[in-house]
Amino acid sequence: APYLSANVLNYHYGKHHQGYVNALNNLVAGTDFCTCTNEDLPAVIKATHSDLATKSIFNNAGQVWNHNFYWQSITKNGVVTPKGELLDRINKDFESVEKFNNAFTEAGKGHFGSGWVWLVFDTVEQKLKILCTANGDTPITQYPDTY
Incomplete structure (x- = not known):
């Protein structure tokens, strides 16, 4: 963990x-x-x-x-396993929690410089996505169709 x-x-x-x-x-x-x-x-x-x-x-x-x-x-007790609707969406959009974890980790490893990796819900495509932003950028402005 x-x-x-x-x-x-x-x-x-x-x-x-x-x-x-x-x-x-x-x-x-x-x-x-x-x-x-x-x-x-x-x-x-x-x-x-x-x-x-x-x-x-x-x-x-x-x-x-x-x-x-x-x-x-973040939590003080380590990894929290997704449940309910989030688990269902992860399984639908990434096939499994393990594949999501791998994709999220790879996105972070592949990001050059200061920045952030986000799990967001794309309201247009109706699916979860992993996004990267640089420095102080946020999904608020970079990806306005997500939350």
């Missing part, structure tokens, strides 16, 4: 994630985004992703959102 030590978690949370939060707070001070909360991040990301003048806000907002999602996705 994957394992993250306390040192790795503390460094990643206290340095990386907190660094993005601090940078974002500094960048939005005095702007229309200055009162935004974590719940507002998707709207901030959508509003800033295509404008060079707000690229730094987008990058930091994206990294904060990505990290928030990451922290909510």
